[in-house]
Amino acid sequence: MRPFAYVRADDAAGAVATVAADPEAGFLGAGTNLVDHLKLDVERPGLLVDVSRLPLDAVEDVEGGGLRVGATVRNSALAADRRVRHDYPVLSQALLAGATGQLRNMATTAGNLLQRTRCVYFRDVTTPCAKREPGSGCSAIGGYTRYHAVLGASSHCIATHPSDMAVGMAVLDPVVVVLGPGGEKRIPFAELHRLPGDSPERDTVLEHGDLITHVEVPAYPAARNSAYRKVRDRASYAFALVSVAAVLEVTDGRVADVRLAFGGVAHRPWRALAAEELLRGQPATEETFRAAADAELAAAEPQPGNAFKVPMLRGAVVAVLRDLTTAAARAAGTGEDR
Amino acid sequence: MTLQADPPSSPAIGADLERLDGALKVTGTAPYAYEQPVEDPVFLQVVQSTIARGRITAVDTAEAEALPGVLLVLTHENARRVASTDDLEFAVLQEPDVAYRGQVVGAVVAEDAETARQAAALVRLTYDEQPHRVILDATSTHPDSPDLYKPAAVNPSFETDTEQGDVEAGLAGAATWVDVRLSTAWLNNNPLEPHTTVARSHGGALTVHDSTQGVHTVKGTLATVLGLPGEQVRVLSPYVGGGFGSKGNPHPHEVVVCLAALALPGRWVKYAATRQQMFAFTGYRTPTVQRVRLGADADGHLVAVSHDAVSQTATVKEFAEQTAVVSRLMYGSPNIRTTHRLAVIDVPIPSWMRAPGECPGMFGLEVAMDELAVAAGLDPVELRVRNDPPVDPETGKPWGQRHLVECLREGAERFGWAGRDPRPRQRLVDGWWVGTGVASSVYPAMSMPGNEARITALDDGCLEVGIGAADIGTGAWTALSQIAADALGVGVERIRLRIGDSDLPNASVAGGSSGTSSWGAAIVGAAGAFRVQHGARPAPGASTTAGMLDVPGADDVAQYSFGAQFAEVRVHADTGEVRVPRLLGVFSVGRIVNPRTARSQFLGAMTMGMSMALHEQSVVDPRFGHVVNHDLAEYHITANADVVDLQAHWLDERDAHRNPMGTRGIGEIGIVGTAAAVVNAAHHATGVRVRDLPVTADKFL
Numbered sequence A: 001m002r003p004f005a006y007v008r009a010d011d012a013a014g015a016v017a018t019v020a021a022d023p024e025a026g027f028l029g030a031g032t033n034l035v036d037h038l039k040l041d042v043e044r045p046g047l048l049v050d051v052s053r054l055p056l057d058a059v060e061d062v063e064g065g066g067l068r069v070g071a072t073v074r075n076s077a078l079a080a081d082r083r084v085r086h087d088y089p090v091l092s093q094a095l096l097a098g099a100t101g102q103l104r105n106m107a108t109t110a111g112n113l114l115q116r117t118r119c120v121y122f123r124d125v126t127t128p129c130a131k132r133e134p135g136s137g138c139s140a141i142g143g144y145t146r147y148h149a150v151l152g153a154s155s156h157c158i159a160t161h162p163s164d165m166a167v168g169m170a171v172l173d174p175v176v177v178v179l180g181p182g183g184e185k186r187i188p189f190a191e192l193h194r195l196p197g198d199s200p201e202r203d204t205v206l207e208h209g210d211l212i213t214h215v216e217v218p219a220y221p222a223a224r225n226s227a228y229r230k231v232r233d234r235a236s237y238a239f240a241l242v243s244v245a246a247v248l249e250v251t252d253g254r255v256a257d258v259r260l261a262f263g264g265v266a267h268r269p270w271r272a273l274a275a276e277e278l279l280r281g282q283p284a285t286e287e288t289f290r291a292a293a294d295a296e297l298a299a300a301e302p303q304p305g306n307a308f309k310v311p312m313l314r315g316a317v318v319a320v321l322r323d324l325t326t327a328a329a330r331a332a333g334t335g336e337d338r
Numbered sequence B: 001m002t003l004q005a006d007p008p009s010s011p012a013i014g015a016d017l018e019r020l021d022g023a024l025k026v027t028g029t030a031p032y033a034y035e036q037p038v039e040d041p042v043f044l045q046v047v048q049s050t051i052a053r054g055r056i057t058a059v060d061t062a063e064a065e066a067l068p069g070v071l072l073v074l075t076h077e078n079a080r081r082v083a084s085t086d087d088l089e090f091a092v093l094q095e096p097d098v099a100y101r102g103q104v105v106g107a108v109v110a111e112d113a114e115t116a117r118q119a120a121a122l123v124r125l126t127y128d129e130q131p132h133r134v135i136l137d138a139t140s141t142h143p144d145s146p147d148l149y150k151p152a153a154v155n156p157s158f159e160t161d162t163e164q165g166d167v168e169a170g171l172a173g174a175a176t177w178v179d180v181r182l183s184t185a186w187l188n189n190n191p192l193e194p195h196t197t198v199a200r201s202h203g204g205a206l207t208v209h210d211s212t213q214g215v216h217t218v219k220g221t222l223a224t225v226l227g228l229p230g231e232q233v234r235v236l237s238p239y240v241g242g243g244f245g246s247k248g249n250p251h252p253h254e255v256v257v258c259l260a261a262l263a264l265p266g267r268w269v270k271y272a273a274t275r276q277q278m279f280a281f282t283g284y285r286t287p288t289v290q291r292v293r294l295g296a297d298a299d300g301h302l303v304a305v306s307h308d309a310v311s312q313t314a315t316v317k318e319f320a321e322q323t324a325v326v327s328r329l330m331y332g333s334p335n336i337r338t339t340h341r342l343a344v345i346d347v348p349i350p351s352w353m354r355a356p357g358e359c360p361g362m363f364g365l366e367v368a369m370d371e372l373a374v375a376a377g378l379d380p381v382e383l384r385v386r387n388d389p390p391v392d393p394e395t396g397k398p399w400g401q402r403h404l405v406e407c408l409r410e411g412a413e414r415f416g417w418a419g420r421d422p423r424p425r426q427r428l429v430d431g432w433w434v435g436t437g438v439a440s441s442v443y444p445a446m447s448m449p450g451n452e453a454r455i456t457a458l459d460d461g462c463l464e465v466g467i468g469a470a471d472i473g474t475g476a477w478t479a480l481s482q483i484a485a486d487a488l489g490v491g492v493e494r495i496r497l498r499i500g501d502s503d504l505p506n507a508s509v510a511g512g513s514s515g516t517s518s519w520g521a522a523i524v525g526a527a528g529a530f531r532v533q534h535g536a537r538p539a540p541g542a543s544t545t546a547g548m549l550d551v552p553g554a555d556d557v558a559q560y561s562f563g564a565q566f567a568e569v570r571v572h573a574d575t576g577e578v579r580v581p582r583l584l585g586v587f588s589v590g591r592i593v594n595p596r597t598a599r600s601q602f603l604g605a606m607t608m609g610m611s612m613a614l615h616e617q618s619v620v621d622p623r624f625g626h627v628v629n630h631d632l633a634e635y636h637i638t639a640n641a642d643v644v645d646l647q648a649h650w651l652d653e654r655d656a657h658r659n660p661m662g663t664r665g666i667g668e669i670g671i672v673g674t675a676a677a678v679v680n681a682a683h684h685a686t687g688v689r690v691r692d693l694p695v696t697a698d699k700f701l
């Protein structure tokens, strides 16, 4: 914990200018993640610009369909939004699977996307961590790996991205709207979070001074049959061991459309494109689901201590897709508009 | 004021009284140690070692001292010498040696807490680091293993090993036998209120607001360690936000804060441990490795019980968990053997955590009993009933009150045990494997000697009852008031209880489930003396201090409480997730002073047992030497959402041997056996026997 300056931003452009001008400055959302890191000495900003009260707290309809979610919309508010619950249940469920009611009442959409890994070594400055201090190595390798990656990791970092919401968003292909020192940028969601490679200190492609202002979720009718399944050691208030976000459309017993993303297994929300590819057009059966999960997991490189994630994730994929198949059949049977 | 006859016609004991301190607590106005209003405080933060074994070779405090607002930096180089190093846990900042990672090796005092924290990080220590060992990898539980040693006694003063009959011969002749290796995890006590000490030295006297389970214990330790006359040390602790044993004895922080207070006379020095620090030096439950061998004859009668337990201790100080002691008395057998061995490694000092000994030991024994029941084709309730011994197998003494069978029967009835299909992995409901399991609970009934209470008649017609007892959230404020009301023959509203102050008459620690029994007995003893001395119409100012009376014949019987716990467990067929939709306990614990506070003791302890079964595990990284999941996001404790249908019941009884109230003690028995019931139910659900806690999802994949 070190002294730092605090200012509350009046407008987005001013916030960006203030942070861009000071290499030691950073944005503060609700602080449920960042304030922990201040206390733990993990983050050492000289100046915090509080953006949590910027007028970016609305969930707006976009002409032609879809939603435009302001960066400061609280997790609870987004989860409870009627349009989100009806059109994108996967997103609402993902939000509600995260943290606790109290935290969700505070946490902002942008802060949630940019929350940092829960790797215990990242959060403990008495141990080396390349994400915290580039080049210092990864203490998790050879250590406590229960919450660590099995996909896309590197020898520099095996951390996972902890957000549930982000996994729910990953299957909706949103656009992240950013105001940077050079003006507005529109970043496809799939490109926002990085894999660690040899620069694990960078979680995302954002540059210093980039402020997330909105997340635009496109219209996607298939998402009405969608779900989020989080597997965790206790029933609440625990990060995911693995999680699955899925959208499934079944026509005549075959997979007409599918999107899958995994949480708890990689440095970013893991869009399971190989599994999606394999599923499309195939019979909606447990065998296909299992084969698809296996196809995605063929690349898995678990650590000693987290190899269980492979069968656990396979099981979760099968369970979610089975449930969505049943739901699709039920909806088709009743002719209900889902 | 008139005192009614004793015993009263409508006793306060047994009344479902709300907590007398409840309103203060829910409104946030009960002053815990850190909230005690003190003038012009300064703030302490500790410096912790970043190696697990070695020596400090250089100390550089310049940067820390240069920080504006820093008043004092203490290390072994400048700290006051302590007066006694008999107990090395309290010889803090005396030597450059480091015995475990996270050890308190320095302290900073500053004008505000943030500066203290920042400055603590600026104290530069150079180490000569030595190789360390922090993992209890007792590959052998054999008592002769060279890595292990035999302590002289186990906590607190039990025989280390016992042997009756010939266990090997018993096993050789058994019709059915099991040989089971199990382990329990390193667990950290996590009371909500962190360990806190606020101290001031003033005119040679030390006043300490402490979060403790025993003000007199802390006072005694501080006086000895700091070399102060006892009457110069006062410790206050009226409200404590939980301890679970970790506040039963002082820990290094109490000494450090007082060393700082002595160095800054006149200033109140405040310290509250961070959650991470509570994983480093405030005590924890040792992991255990156990081997349990049971043999039964063709009728399911035990012909051999053998329990070997290994746990860890620190190089600084010995703590020997009495894991296998329960197997000496739990079931009858002509051949019973128990052993305890310790591995001494470079870890923090293990200590008490709710039901030390009984809790891990009954996990081992009760899982083995279930395995024996399966092997013998016997119902696990029936197996336990068949082996209920008529007298204490260890001492041969008659039982004070052994109602285990009644608990098992009533529990089975309430739980719906009858007709249970014993076969594992038979019931798949909505994608979950479902099973049920049972385990017994036991806890000794103890009273501590040396307790006294002071009764004083006040001007307003009320009676002040003073004893240095502790309410650590258990309900002592309420229960002791009820006991005092009956003993003095007045309504509870006429009792003004005072506790948590070492200026009050001596009280033993809130531990060993002995608090209500010991303090209550002292209050009853003092009330009797008060009546004798002052009659039924005491004048204002009348006062008597007296202690507990001996219960005749108490030593002639074996005094234990018993219980039975039943669990339903579901394990998800696809993902391995484990849930406990039902947990039901029935307990035989003597008379209940207050059903409301008693129920919450049982429910809390059973929840903690569920937590031990499913969630809690301090993960120690062997390379660094410390618990790395050291916060409440990563160290999982059962959450509300995990607790579904939780029920505690008790038999209606009164104990004739322990104390004049007829109670025994209820704080710990609820955590004993729970984890075994869960493991046994998980086996019934899935056919998978998990012998190493916690029972997590990956173990079913």
Ligand SMILES: Cc1cc2nc3c(=O)[nH]c(=O)nc-3n(C[C@H](O)[C@H](O)[C@H](O)COP(=O)(O)OP(=O)(O)OC[C@H]3O[C@@H](n4cnc5c(N)ncnc54)[C@H](O)[C@@H]3O)c2cc1C
Binding pocket: A026, A027, A028, A029, A030, A031, A032, A033, A034, A035, A051, A071, A097, A098, A099, A100, A103, A106, A107, A108, A109, A110, A111, A112, A113, A114, A115, A116, A162, A163, A164, A165, A210, A211, A212, A213, A237, A238, A239, A240, B633
């Ligand atoms: C005990 C605990 C348990 C939790 N459990 C879960 C869980 O199970 N699942 C889960 O998903 N999450 C969980 N969380 C994390 C929680 O979701 C995050 O802390 C929260 O979403 C962060 O939002 P915030 O607004 O508080 O962000 P902050 O802490 O304010 O900020 C986080 C980061 O985002 C940056 N930032 C904030 N706003 C902007 C912006 N507009 N533009 C650019 N950068 C910005 C900040 O600079 C900072 O780096 C848990 C948290 C805690 C403390």
